[in-house]
Amino acid sequence: MLEGICVLPIIPMRVNKSDKSEMINQVLFGESFKVLQQDKKWSKIILNHDNYCGWIDNKQYQIIPKINNKFQISNKKYTNIKIANTQQPLLLGSFIPKNRKLINIINIEEKLSFCEMLPFRTWFLKIAKKYINTPYLWGGRSPLGIDCSGYTQMVYRFFNYNLPRDAFQQEKEGEKIFNFSKIKLGDLAFFGDKKTSHVGIILSRSKIIHASGKVRIDNLNQKGIYNSETNLYTHKLKSIKRILSN
Numbered sequence: 001m002l003e004g005i006c007v008l009p010i011i012p013m014r015v016n017k018s019d020k021s022e023m024i025n026q027v028l029f030g031e032s033f034k035v036l037q038q039d040k041k042w043s044k045i046i047l048n049h050d051n052y053c054g055w056i057d058n059k060q061y062q063i064i065p066k067i068n069n070k071f072q073i074s075n076k077k078y079t080n081i082k083i084a085n086t087q088q089p090l091l092l093g094s095f096i097p098k099n100r101k102l103i104n105i106i107n108i109e110e111k112l113s114f115c116e117m118l119p120f121r122t123w124f125l126k127i128a129k130k131y132i133n134t135p136y137l138w139g140g141r142s143p144l145g146i147d148c149s150g151y152t153q154m155v156y157r158f159f160n161y162n163l164p165r166d167a168f169q170q171e172k173e174g175e176k177i178f179n180f181s182k183i184k185l186g187d188l189a190f191f192g193d194k195k196t197s198h199v200g201i202i203l204s205r206s207k208i209i210h211a212s213g214k215v216r217i218d219n220l221n222q223k224g225i226y227n228s229e230t231n232l233y234t235h236k237l238k239s240i241k242r243i244l245s246n
Contacts, residue, residue: 002035004045004061007103009089010142011061013054017042023139025052025165026150029081030071030095030103032064050153052165062103071095073158077130077143091142092130093154120246124186127158128201131215148199151211152188155201159186159244167199174243180222181205186244191224191235198235200225 006027013025017039027033027047037044038058046053074094081090083103090096097103130143131154137145141154149167156163163170171190177183183202191198200210200220208220212234219226225235 002038003032003064003066004035004043005032005064005097005103006030006060007062007083008060009091009094010144011056012139013045013052013056015054017044017055019057021055024054025139026141027056027061028094028141029090030097032095033061035063049157049162050165064103070098072098075127075130075158091144093142093157121185124155124159124246125203128155128203128209131155131211132209132217134211134215136211136213136215146211146215148211151215152199152201156243161243163243168196170199171196171239171241174241177240177242180240183240184242186242186246188241188243189220190238190241192238193236196238200235202240 006029009029011027012023013027014021015024031047031049033045033047035043035045041058042055043058044053044055074090074092074096077092079090080087131146131151134143134146136147138147139150140146141150146154149165149170152170153163153165163173167190170188177187183205185203187202189200189202189208190196198210198212200208202208202220203217206220207217208225209215209217210225219228222237224233224237227234
């Protein structure tokens, strides 16, 4: 089975092999995958980090050797990277192969501090808030546009945890917190009636950060998310899960 890697800043993953098909996900620079099927224009792939499956354009990736590639994670919101003789943007959360020759990386514009020695609380808040005001985009996973579960997945990436892609899958992870007074920074809150339709990251016993219209901070209580701008509850609390031990 062929192994591929994304060599553009961000590419769409679609339900079907058509430019008109719904975008269900995005693949960021440096993310690798297995190629399940391939025709003249399209490839069906499965991402290595979360096993998400869909179709991408053949022109937007390259085949790489089947080796264990180690990566660093870019924590700059935007910077530039030079591949061969072409300069292109690099987005927050992108993978940078430690083996730069793998995809012919010549230079990265800024010295990226891939891992900062900061207390968990400081570092977590710094990463989570980098996405503030990012517009909501169904299937999005970048500072240019992101959906609720794409946001939680990307934040958790910086803490060495590969969350599944969709909210209902993420809800199956970790330890359930039954006592609301026991919630803490980094816990995931899930919302909906019978089906899980939304997820956000708890900042405190009264605040949550989530992607709804844009990445924003709202009030949280045992009933759900309260939008102080509209004076309305927007999401009904369903469950709380603890995944990160800190």
